[in-house]
Amino acid sequence: MKDPIIQLTGLTKNYGKAKAVDHLDLNIYKGEVFGLLGPNGAGKTTTILMMLGLTEPTTGTAYVCGHNATRNPIAVKRKVGYLPDNVGFYPEMTALENLTFIAELNGLQKSKARSGAQDILNQVGLGQDIHKKTGDFSRGMKQRLGLAEVLIKTPEVAILDEPTLGIDPQGVDEFLELIKRLSREQNLTVLLSSHHLHQVQRVCDRVGIFVGGKLLAEGSIDSLAHKLQQKEGITTWISFEKTNANVALFEEVLKNLPAIRKLSVGDDSIEIKTDGDITATAVRLLVNNGADILSVQRHDYALDYIYNTYFENSKTSNSEHEKSHSLLHN
Amino acid sequence: MKNPTVSSTISHSSVPIQVLVNKEIAYHIRSWRFIILILLIVLTFGASLYVSSTGLKEAVNNMKDPDQSFLYLKLLTTTDNSIPPFHVFLNFLAPLLGIALGFDAINAEYNGGTLTRLIAQPIYRDNLLFSKFFAPLTVVGTMFIALVLLMIGGGLLGTGVRIEPQELLRIIGFTLISVIYVAFWLSLSILLSIRFRQPATSALTAIGIWLFFTVFFPILVNLAIRPFLPNPNYISEQEYLSYNELILNLLRLSPSQLYLDATTTLLMPSVRSLGPIAMEQMIGAIPAPLSFRDSFLMVWPQVSGLLAATMTCFAWSYYIFMRREIRS
Numbered sequence: 001m002k003d004p005i006i007q008l009t010g011l012t013k014n015y016g017k018a019k020a021v022d023h024l025d026l027n028i029y030k031g032e033v034f035g036l037l038g039p040n041g042a043g044k045t046t047t048i049l050m051m052l053g054l055t056e057p058t059t060g061t062a063y064v065c066g067h068n069a070t071r072n073p074i075a076v077k078r079k080v081g082y083l084p085d086n087v088g089f090y091p092e093m094t095a096l097e098n099l100t101f102i103a104e105l106n107g108l109q110k111s112k113a114r115s116g117a118q119d120i121l122n123q124v125g126l127g128q129d130i131h132k133k134t135g136d137f138s139r140g141m142k143q144r145l146g147l148a149e150v151l152i153k154t155p156e157v158a159i160l161d162e163p164t165l166g167i168d169p170q171g172v173d174e175f176l177e178l179i180k181r182l183s184r185e186q187n188l189t190v191l192l193s194s195h196h197l198h199q200v201q202r203v204c205d206r207v208g209i210f211v212g213g214k215l216l217a218e219g220s221i222d223s224l225a226h227k228l229q230q231k232e233g234i235t236t237w238i239s240f241e242k243t244n245a246n247v248a249l250f251e252e253v254l255k256n257l258p259a260i261r262k263l264s265v266g267d268d269s270i271e272i273k274t275d276g277d278i279t280a281t282a283v284r285l286l287v288n289n290g291a292d293i294l295s296v297q298r299h300d301y302a303l304d305y306i307y308n309t310y311f312e313n314s315k316t317s318n319s320e321h322e323k324s325h326s327l328l329h330n
Numbered sequence: 331m332k333n334p335t336v337s338s339t340i341s342h343s344s345v346p347i348q349v350l351v352n353k354e355i356a357y358h359i360r361s362w363r364f365i366i367l368i369l370l371i372v373l374t375f376g377a378s379l380y381v382s383s384t385g386l387k388e389a390v391n392n393m394k395d396p397d398q399s400f401l402y403l404k405l406l407t408t409t410d411n412s413i414p415p416f417h418v419f420l421n422f423l424a425p426l427l428g429i430a431l432g433f434d435a436i437n438a439e440y441n442g443g444t445l446t447r448l449i450a451q452p453i454y455r456d457n458l459l460f461s462k463f464f465a466p467l468t469v470v471g472t473m474f475i476a477l478v479l480l481m482i483g484g485g486l487l488g489t490g491v492r493i494e495p496q497e498l499l500r501i502i503g504f505t506l507i508s509v510i511y512v513a514f515w516l517s518l519s520i521l522l523s524i525r526f527r528q529p530a531t532s533a534l535t536a537i538g539i540w541l542f543f544t545v546f547f548p549i550l551v552n553l554a555i556r557p558f559l560p561n562p563n564y565i566s567e568q569e570y571l572s573y574n575e576l577i578l579n580l581l582r583l584s585p586s587q588l589y590l591d592a593t594t595t596l597l598m599p600s601v602r603s604l605g606p607i608a609m610e611q612m613i614g615a616i617p618a619p620l621s622f623r624d625s626f627l628m629v630w631p632q633v634s635g636l637l638a639a640t641m642t643c644f645a646w647s648y649y650i651f652m653r654r655e656i657r658s
Contacts (some may be wrong), residue, residue: 045657046657049655049657052450054446054449054450054655054656054657055655055657056653074452074453074454075452077450077451077452078452080450082446082447082450084443084446084447084450084657086443086446087443087446087447088442088443088444088447089442089443089444089447090357090442090444091442092357092360092361101349101353102447102451104344104349105346105349105350105448105451105452105453106451106452107344107346107452108344109344110344113344146447149447153451
């Protein structure tokens with residue numbers, strides 16, 4: 001496998017006794033859109049600051065684009081664009097001036113910085129507002145300008161901290177679409193932190209669920225769902241016409257299904273819990289045995305469910321926490 | 331769509347610190363704050379110049395005054411006591427100038443969310459601090475130099491008297507020391523702007539320190555010394571002088587006293603001692619102006635004191651800023 005572009009090993013940050021980030025190991029590869037998902041105060045921003053060398057880790061290392069972020073932050077910052085949450089601009093300068101200033105700080109000549117800034121402002125959809133003072137900008141416009149600022153340094157990695165916070169739903173859609181398109185067009189690695197799982201689900205190739213300074217789970221959304229299924233099993237509810245239903249026969253037939261965990265048969269419904277997905281088989285069996293099936297419902301492990309499971313585990317007692325932790329590592 | 335590439339232009343690229351300083355200067359000269367300060371300085375300069383020019387003829391013809399031949403220095407220092415001369419005015423205004431230009435240097439950026447953005451760029455953190463320090467000083471220095479050059483030009487046109495090289499050196503020295511004095515207050519207020527999150531807090535603290543040194547410090551020194559001071563009638567002249575020296579030295583802990591000492595000596599060539607002089611020392615001394623070199627040597631401790639205080643504040647702000655974690 002190719003080398004990761006972001007490589008965090010044993011990254012830990014303590015504030016006094018409190019552990020903000022606790023032995024974080026994470027690899028992110030080139031061209032990926034990675035979502036760091038976690039509730040407020042989970043240590044997402046601290047992790048990002050350590051990746052940029054803006055704060056020193058207590059122990060562990062962060063390598064970004066092949067440079068140690070703590071020892072050589074300038075080299076890292078040259079290749080990484082960062083959009084902080086709560087981004088601010090100089091209110092007395094126009095969008096173009098703000099962006100040109102940042103471009104010049106990245107070593108562009110004034111004239112090139114200006115024309116480059118104009119191009120990028122058009123790209124992020126601020127073409128109409130380049131001469132407007134940023135003091136008059138709305139939150140969504142500021143986020144777009146922030147994204148423009150990330151892009152103007154032609155980064156290899158873009159780190160976006162809560163980029164969708166405070167934007168209206170339509171703005172969020174457009175913004176995420178923009179991120180997705182740009183990452184594809186420019187083969188940009190994107191690290192996105194958020195607590196909005198639906199947004200993350202929409203754009204990210206891979207997500208990491210980050211709670212209490214620990215990475216509880218990591219992988220693509222499908223694989224996370226798969227892992228969860230292995231633990232919880234799959235539940236299928238089937239309801240059928242009550243009249244002329246031979247309930248005893250149904251139970252007999254279904255009992256022989258592989259890897260069954262729980263089977264409860266009622267007057268007009270059946271609940272099956274299994275390791276693998278047997279919904280189709282079960283339905284076929286029932287139909288062959290004369291059941292008039294009314295509805296079939298399979299428990300779908302969407303990200304919602306994953307998210308809540310992990311979050312609830314982290315909220316409950318320590319032993320629970322350990323359990324969910326060990327689960328994810330086997 | 332393609333991005334403009336950075337790599338092709340890196341060879342003749344702009345230097346980060348220059349970009350930062352340019353931006354800071356542009357910010358200052360466009361701000362209302364600075365326009366008001368400039369108006370204040372120009373007004374006091376104009377007023378003290380007007381007063382001195384009306385009394386100029388008298389001052390220059392005063393044969394008892396050893397400095398009477400220095401027309402341009404007279405222009406800066408003569409007063410009819412209705413308003414103080416410019417360098418005394420500046421003793422009050424320069425701290426205000428320094429504080430006003432620096433009190434929100436870092437914390438305003440922090441609160442505006444621009445600081446995180448700035449330090450996420452490939453620049454060294456100290457560049458930011460340097461730009462916050464040098465940009466206002468450049469602006470202030472330019473303003474002071476413009477003012478004294480205007481004064482010299484006006485004097486040349488008005489009186490037609492040639493300016494002595496010594497006078498020019500003394501006036502430039504005065505300007506330089508004034509800039510250093512502003513630099514001290516600027517670095518102090520930058521330190522406070524890093525230390526305090528709220529601009530209002532740092533401004534108030536800086537003004538508090540300024541008031542302490544200009545108003546309360548002399549009173550405090552007096553209060554502290556008086557209980558130990560014996561009746562002057564019962565002590566020898568030697569002892570009396572040493573007490574006097576002690577009080578002066580304590581007063582010199584205040585930067586404004588240092589500034590006043592330094593500028594007075596530079597602008598009045600006949601000032602030959604900053605402390606009391608014994609009668610024996612005065613005997614045989616001809617009341618003549620000192621050379622520029624001698625005057626300058628006399629104020630050297632004051633100048634280095636001011637510089638040292640500036641450096642200390644700056645080093646301290648450097649220390650607390652470099653390793654601070656900045657999150658929005």
